[in-house]
Amino acid sequence: MDKRDPFRHNVLTSGHRACSGCGEAMAARMVTDLIGPDAIYVNATGCLQVFTTHNEQSAWQAPWIHSVFANAAAVASGIEAALRARGKDTPVVVQAGDGGTFDIGLQCLSGMIERGHDVLFVCYDNEAYMNTGVQRSSSTPHAVRTTTSPSGRLSQGKHHLKKDVISIIAAHHPPYAATATVAYFPDLKAKVEKAMSMKGPRFLQVLSPCPLGWEHDSALSVTVSRLAVETGLFPLLELEHGELTGVMRLAVQKPVEDYLRLQGRFKHLFGTKEGAVELRHLQALADARIRRYGLLEAETEWDTERSSQVSRHGRGGYVIAQRGMGRELDNEL
Amino acid sequence: MSSKLAVAPGSSKAYQTGDWRTQQPFYRDKWPPCSQVCPASEDIQGWLALASDRQWEAAWRKLSERNPFPATMGRICYHPCESACNRKHLDSAVNIHAMERYLGDLAIAQGWQHKGLKKISQSQRIAVVGAGPAGLTCAFQLARNGYPVTIFDAQAEPGGTLYNGIPDYRLPKSVLASEIDAILALGIELHLNTPVGMKISTGDLGDEFDAIFLAIGTQQPRRYQGSDISNHSVMGGIDFLHRLNRGEQIMLPKQVAVVGGGNTAIDVARCARRMGAEVSVVCAQDPHGSHHHKQGTEMPASLQEVVEAETEGVIFLYRTGVRRLVRSGEHLSGVEVARVDQVHDRHGDFNPLLFEGTEQFVPAGLVIFAIGQEVDWSGLESLEEATQADGVWIGGDAAGKPKMAAAAVDSGFQAAMSILAVLKGESPVTDAHKKAQITFKQMQLHYYPKQTRHEGEACEQRLDGFDEIVKGLADSDAEHEAGRCLSCGVCFECDNCWHFCPDAAVIKKTGSYEIDYDYCKGCGICAQECPCGHIDMEAVTE
Numbered sequence: 001m002d003k004r005d006p007f008r009h010n011v012l013t014s015g016h017r018a019c020s021g022c023g024e025a026m027a028a029r030m031v032t033d034l035i036g037p038d039a040i041y042v043n044a045t046g047c048l049q050v051f052t053t054h055n056e057q058s059a060w061q062a063p064w065i066h067s068v069f070a071n072a073a074a075v076a077s078g079i080e081a082a083l084r085a086r087g088k089d090t091p092v093v094v095q096a097g098d099g100g101t102f103d104i105g106l107q108c109l110s111g112m113i114e115r116g117h118d119v120l121f122v123c124y125d126n127e128a129y130m131n132t133g134v135q136r137s138s139s140t141p142h143a144v145r146t147t148t149s150p151s152g153r154l155s156q157g158k159h160h161l162k163k164d165v166i167s168i169i170a171a172h173h174p175p176y177a178a179t180a181t182v183a184y185f186p187d188l189k190a191k192v193e194k195a196m197s198m199k200g201p202r203f204l205q206v207l208s209p210c211p212l213g214w215e216h217d218s219a220l221s222v223t224v225s226r227l228a229v230e231t232g233l234f235p236l237l238e239l240e241h242g243e244l245t246g247v248m249r250l251a252v253q254k255p256v257e258d259y260l261r262l263q264g265r266f267k268h269l270f271g272t273k274e275g276a277v278e279l280r281h282l283q284a285l286a287d288a289r290i291r292r293y294g295l296l297e298a299e300t301e302w303d304t305e306r307s308s309q310v311s312r313h314g315r316g317g318y319v320i321a322q323r324g325m326g327r328e329l330d331n332e333l
Numbered sequence: 334m335s336s337k338l339a340v341a342p343g344s345s346k347a348y349q350t351g352d353w354r355t356q357q358p359f360y361r362d363k364w365p366p367c368s369q370v371c372p373a374s375e376d377i378q379g380w381l382a383l384a385s386d387r388q389w390e391a392a393w394r395k396l397s398e399r400n401p402f403p404a405t406m407g408r409i410c411y412h413p414c415e416s417a418c419n420r421k422h423l424d425s426a427v428n429i430h431a432m433e434r435y436l437g438d439l440a441i442a443q444g445w446q447h448k449g450l451k452k453i454s455q456s457q458r459i460a461v462v463g464a465g466p467a468g469l470t471c472a473f474q475l476a477r478n479g480y481p482v483t484i485f486d487a488q489a490e491p492g493g494t495l496y497n498g499i500p501d502y503r504l505p506k507s508v509l510a511s512e513i514d515a516i517l518a519l520g521i522e523l524h525l526n527t528p529v530g531m532k533i534s535t536g537d538l539g540d541e542f543d544a545i546f547l548a549i550g551t552q553q554p555r556r557y558q559g560s561d562i563s564n565h566s567v568m569g570g571i572d573f574l575h576r577l578n579r580g581e582q583i584m585l586p587k588q589v590a591v592v593g594g595g596n597t598a599i600d601v602a603r604c605a606r607r608m609g610a611e612v613s614v615v616c617a618q619d620p621h622g623s624h625h626h627k628q629g630t631e632m633p634a635s636l637q638e639v640v641e642a643e644t645e646g647v648i649f650l651y652r653t654g655v656r657r658l659v660r661s662g663e664h665l666s667g668v669e670v671a672r673v674d675q676v677h678d679r680h681g682d683f684n685p686l687l688f689e690g691t692e693q694f695v696p697a698g699l700v701i702f703a704i705g706q707e708v709d710w711s712g713l714e715s716l717e718e719a720t721q722a723d724g725v726w727i728g729g730d731a732a733g734k735p736k737m738a739a740a741a742v743d744s745g746f747q748a749a750m751s752i753l754a755v756l757k758g759e760s761p762v763t764d765a766h767k768k769a770q771i772t773f774k775q776m777q778l779h780y781y782p783k784q785t786r787h788e789g790e791a792c793e794q795r796l797d798g799f800d801e802i803v804k805g806l807a808d809s810d811a812e813h814e815a816g817r818c819l820s821c822g823v824c825f826e827c828d829n830c831w832h833f834c835p836d837a838a839v840i841k842k843t844g845s846y847e848i849d850y851d852y853c854k855g856c857g858i859c860a861q862e863c864p865c866g867h868i869d870m871e872a873v874t875e
Contacts, residue, residue: 007841014837014852015345021856025835059345185832219857310780310827
């Protein structure tokens with residue numbers, strides 16, 4: 001058991017093989033440390049599963065299971081039913097990428113929510129199949145260049161739009177569904193804590209920048225995810241029983257170009273006539289989301305400015321050992 | 334760890350990802366711009382941080398260990414720190430000046446006493462000549478280190494220029510006296526009315542003491558060079574202020590002309606205005622402005638002082654110089670001024686060239702020249718060429734041209750450090766000035782909330798007398814104002830690096846963080862997202 005840090009568990013500890021600056025490793029470390037080691041984590045196939053359990057070495061300091069790509073939600077459903085049958089209330093958490101959520105795992109997820117299992121499903125959304133070499137997924141935004149949606153004379157990257165998965169989830173009327181990102185830790189923390197305080201199927205979509213697939217500097221993962229929110233391209237929402245109950249207001253709306261210019265996956269849009277059309281299209285998509293969710297005028301306590309603010313002696317950490325330290329993981333076994 | 338590619342099941346920690354990195358982060362304190370420009374080299378960020386944590390006494394100690402005059406400087410200093418403050422790029426500069434005063438006033442109200450650093454008392458004795466800011470600071474530092482110090486001063490009251498040269502509306506005498514008393518309480522001997530070279534010979538001083546610090550200031554006003562000089566209705570700027578501060582009643586005519594563009598000229602003008610006179614300031618330089626600043630022709634007085642003086646009704650005649658005094662018999666009727674072309678001559682010396690045919694008459698019954706001061710060496714001639722080798726140190730204004738009072742404090746500090754080193758036979762300690770500076774461009778200002786600057790309440794009836802024109806900060810405002818400090822380049826434990834590290838390679842300790850280089854992949858997120866620029870990235874060289 002790694003106990004280097006007296007102020008958090010490091011449920012996802014060091015030595016994992018994620019690329020330098022990985023937004024998904026950052027997001028998973030935050031989320032799992034907020035939940036703590038006293039939970040059962042079910043992982044779908046994806047980057048997170050691959051880079052945390054390499055060469056029979058696990059970076060997880062909590063009970064963790066991987067089955068196959070499509071069935072993480074079904075495995076979690078079974079674990080939750082078994083725990084319930086034995087009268088235990090250990091939290092069950094699914095972690096999946098956008099592939100394991102939007103595409104391959106969607107029907108199991110839909111079933112899990114529909115049957116009302118007491119499981120938190122966390123999707124770390126990095127908008128493509130990254131660990132297999134950056135193939136497009138249904139989460140990849142419009143006009144992004146991937147290896148299977150190349151840019152060139154006849155194509156400006158992906159033709160189709162990013163799947164609006166949160167609306168699909170909302171249509172199941174789960175008790176809680178929310179979107180978050182790594183740049184706003186206090187917001188992410190509030191959402192994880194709220195989700196953990198509730199029963200039934202809950203869903204969290206965390207935008208997780210990928211320096212490799214998004215082609216940005218490894219130091220910019222947080223900056224890029226902040227801009228995704230500030231431009232309106234990735235609205236931060238909370239939905240309860242299908243109804244919109246909260247949004248993160250934009251203190252200032254930034255032009256989408258501020259976000260796009262930092263990323264190589266949008267590079268082909270700059271400097272050509274066809275690209276200019278897509279830039280206008282992406283701006284229109286951001287404007288539409290801002291209008292749909294009222295991101296500029298919502299009367300909320302939180303906005304992008306307040307949620308960014310730091311203060312002397314931190315802005316909240318992780319709850320330590322609420323229900324004890326959980327089972328000790330043996331380093332040797 | 335035996336093999337990097339271990340196959341036995343276990344923790345990923347067996348695989349150290351640290352050797353992936355091509356660059357690596359370092360936590361490094363920088364020297365914020367406020368401290369960089371502070372004439373007294375105060376650790377401003379340090380004492381503001383303590384104040385924002387409501388550790389008022391610790392804040393005062395941190396501040397006064399470098400400058401034992403916070404209540405004084407918090408009133409009279411021209412606070413270049415605030416012009417340099419990075420916060421002005423976010424909303425407005427931190428009110429450092431008012432915070433300094435707040436802590437100084439609190440120390441006086443609470444009766445906090447300075448503490449000595451060393452219990453042991455040393456035998457070597459030090460004489461300080463001049464009880465001004467430089468002399469008192471030097472004595473303060475030496476006494477804290479356990480050395481017996483004796484101060485000699487020619488005046489009846491200690492404080493030097495702080496006592497004689499600063500009008501009451503800027504610095505009440507009681508405030509100064511309290512801070513001097515606190516310094517003397519360290520066991521410093523003070524001999525007033527004792528001009529060295531007259532009452533006590535320089536030779537005796539040399540025999541009796543192991544080191545002498547000369548901080549005699551510049552007591553000699555520079556005289557007007559015109560041929561028609563007659564002492565009647567002509568006064569030197571500091572002479573005027575000295576007499577006023579000693580409580581002398583000076584009768585002023587209806588109109589007074591003040592010549593000079595420095596802070597002394599403004600002090601004189603504002604005093605005369607309070608005594609009911611109509612005051613014109615004849616200034617060879619240009620008013621404040623970036624263009625004039627670049628050209629080097631901007632008046633040396635502090636902008637804030639000029640603005641205050643203008644508010645109080647002082648009239649400024651810029652780019653004008655005195656051609657002659659206009660007299661009818663002994664009686665002065667005014668000064669004849671003319672347009673100044675070049676302020677400085679070919680050698681860069683202050684030597685205004687006046688244009689013929691641009692004359693203007695400024696009526697005045699008294700003209701006060703505040704055009705600079707010089708060291709008065711009378712009685713001390715034998716020490717004028719002395720050096721450290723002779724056991725003599727020179728500091729304060731006497732060591733160069735007159736500067737801000739805070740610079741005199743620093744000069745006293747530096748002299749004390751040098752004296753300490755020589756007496757102990759050690760090499761002098763180098764100062765924190767060498768630390769890297771930090772600009773707002775290296776910081777992430779969006780992490781800081783915008784907050785309004787707090788000001789002390791201004792006095793309305795300012796021309797009625799010599800009462801202080803600005804009140805101190807309210808208690809609640811002081812805490813908030815201290816919290817506005819951005820802590821440029823100095824970690825304030827915001828947790829960003831700790832939260833954002835994807836590799837759990839930042840370990841939080843109580844009061845600090847540590848990078849676990851066994852696992853840090855060198856992504857640079859911690860440095861990129863550090864609000865205050867405390868983290869540096871450097872290429873790994875191997």
